[in-house]
Amino acid sequence: MKPKILFQPVSPFAINQSFGENLICISTDGSKKIIGCDGNNPPEGYKSLYGPAGHLGLDLRAGHGQEVYAAQSGTVYKIDTDPKSGLDVRIESELKGVKFRHIYEHLL
Secondary structure, three states: OOOOOOOOOOOOOOEEEOOOOOOEEEEOOOOOOEEEOOOOOOOOOEEEOOOOOOOOOOEEOOOOOOOOOOOOOOEEEEEEEEOOOEEEEEEEEEEOOEEEEEEEOOOO
């Protein structure tokens, strides 16, 4: 039996937003209101939250107080709090000579 290389960070597993998706818009009037929308064709008064490149990550949904695990063993290089993303933990890992950065946000 092969050992697991990547682990599921949360269980149950639910994806809120995938790589490249552009499904969130923010108001342009200064109120910072966020809505679900087609970010490539935002409604009047809104713009894409992620810009033309779309979302450059994978958002997984977890319940309040649910345990979150690292997808791969590595080294924690930063723990921080941010007004937009709450508690952030960042981990660097390597697999077959390729370096990865795992970013876990909105933890609190």
